[in-house]
Amino acid sequence: MTRRTAGTGPRMAGALCALVLLSVLPSDRDGAAAAQERLTQDEALRLAFPPPARLERRTAFLDSADLAAVRRAAGEDAATSQRVVTYYLARRDGRPLGVAYFDGHRVRSLQEVLMVVVTPDGRIQRLEVLRFDEPPEYRPPEGWLRQFRGKALDDDLSLRGGIVRMTGATLTSQAVTRAARRVLALHRVIRPFEQAPTGSAGTTR
Numbered sequence: 001m002t003r004r005t006a007g008t009g010p011r012m013a014g015a016l017c018a019l020v021l022l023s024v025l026p027s028d029r030d031g032a033a034a035a036q037e038r039l040t041q042d043e044a045l046r047l048a049f050p051p052p053a054r055l056e057r058r059t060a061f062l063d064s065a066d067l068a069a070v071r072r073a074a075g076e077d078a079a080t081s082q083r084v085v086t087y088y089l090a091r092r093d094g095r096p097l098g099v100a101y102f103d104g105h106r107v108r109s110l111q112e113v114l115m116v117v118v119t120p121d122g123r124i125q126r127l128e129v130l131r132f133d134e135p136p137e138y139r140p141p142e143g144w145l146r147q148f149r150g151k152a153l154d155d156d157l158s159l160r161g162g163i164v165r166m167t168g169a170t171l172t173s174q175a176v177t178r179a180a181r182r183v184l185a186l187h188r189v190i191r192p193f194e195q196a197p198t199g200s201a202g203t204t205r
Contacts, residue, residue: 039130041102044115048100048126049090060085060190073153074185078178089192096120099192102130103179108171110134116183120193124148124180138169140176148176153184 039047045055062070062083071079090097098120104113110133117125127148132139144166148157156162157180165173 039115039128041115041130044128044130045088045100047128048115048117049088049097053090053092053097056089056091058087058089058192060087060192062189066189069189070182070185073188074178074181077174078182078185080182080186085186085190087190087192096193098125099187101183101186103183104131105175105179107132107134107138107175112172112175112179114176114179116180118184118187122152122184122187124151124184127176127180134172138166138172140166140169140172145176148180151180153181153188157181157184 049055062085067079067081067083074080085101088100090100098117100115100117102113102115104111106112111131112129112133113131115126115128115130117127119125127145129140129145144164147163151157151162154161157177159165159173159177163173163177
């Protein structure tokens with residue numbers, strides 16, 4: 001299995017998302033009002049890990065065996081082909097607080113970008129919407145997203161289990177749930193808290 005991790009120090013970097021390279025800038029169609037509803041990566045990371053937490057941006061490189069493991073854990077409908085995964089590991093006073101991943105995907109035909117924060121024991125700590133290009137009535141509200149908190153990668157993390165779908169927004173419900181499962185599966189494969197610190201043996205670039 002080939003899984004190397006590269007760290008880039010305790011800064012909140014700009015545009016490279018964890019699963020895909022995405023822009024979080026508003027499109028012309030959305031206008032200024034929609035732009036005000038969006039979060040940048042830095043803003044989302046500060047919400048999840050306010051100072052004095054320290055962030056370290058890392059990149060994991062996955063091979064075919066890793067991707068197969070993600071597919072088995074997340075489910076076929078939540079699989080990914082992304083071999084380069086960037087994530088943000090947070091610590092305070094040397095103690096791990098959690099890891100933030102950014103997942104970009106389509107809901108129906110337009111883009112959604114989520115930040116999924118995972119606790120050291122592999123549960124969802126919080127879930128934030130950074131970008132939602134579908135009509136606003138289908139955007140997942142904060143109250144609905146709260147039900148993901150504390151969820152682990154098991155049968156309860158599904159629309160047949162402990163996740164109640166949004167009324168009139170089935171595609172959004174499916175997209176968010178798949179993203180949550182995908183991130184937890186990636187987290188399980190990457191094992192970020194077992195990786196060597198930046199600058200130590202075993203890191204690259």
